[in-house]
Amino acid sequence: MPFNMVPIPKIFETDATQADSHTFVIPKKANRDPEKLDAALTFIKGMLDRSYTWAQGGHVPSWLPVQKSEKYRKLEPQANYASAANNVARDPIIWFSGSGSDLENQAGAAFQTVFGGTSPEAGLRQFRDAMEHFLDTPSPV
Helix, strand or coil, rough: CCCCCCCCCCCCCCCEEEECCCCCCEEEEECCCCHHHHHHHHHHHHHCHHHHHHHHHCCCCCHHHHHCHHHHHHCHHHHHHHHHHHHCCCCCCCCCCCCCCCHHHHHHHHHHHCCCCCCCHHHHHHHHHHHHHHHHHHCCC
8 A cells, every 4th residue: 555654844934743752760869779770771772772663663763873774764654754853842841741641632632622513712712721720730740
């Protein structure tokens, strides 16, 4: 089946691609066991070394040795949209944002109603009300 993917063309003033990333966290600890730290770093390096596997699933690899590799550049259609990583716009750093977050869930719920026949103004009002509720709620962490 013929299929391709490319970055979304610029719609407004700037190119922007919504993105997020996976993160590994190593908690700060005064009396850390050096062997455990080495094991954690080895695991993280192993994940980075396997960035091509993530790329095969559709991710643009952030690990530059993989992103710039000939092997990745030949991966289609994934390599066709790698340039989208140059224009990343991340969610705001707030407790209710990120992939699969309350922000995305509320946006989806509000904007889906517009596809169902609700006016755009009503969908936007629903989204704004949800965001105001979150902004009025203290961070749980």
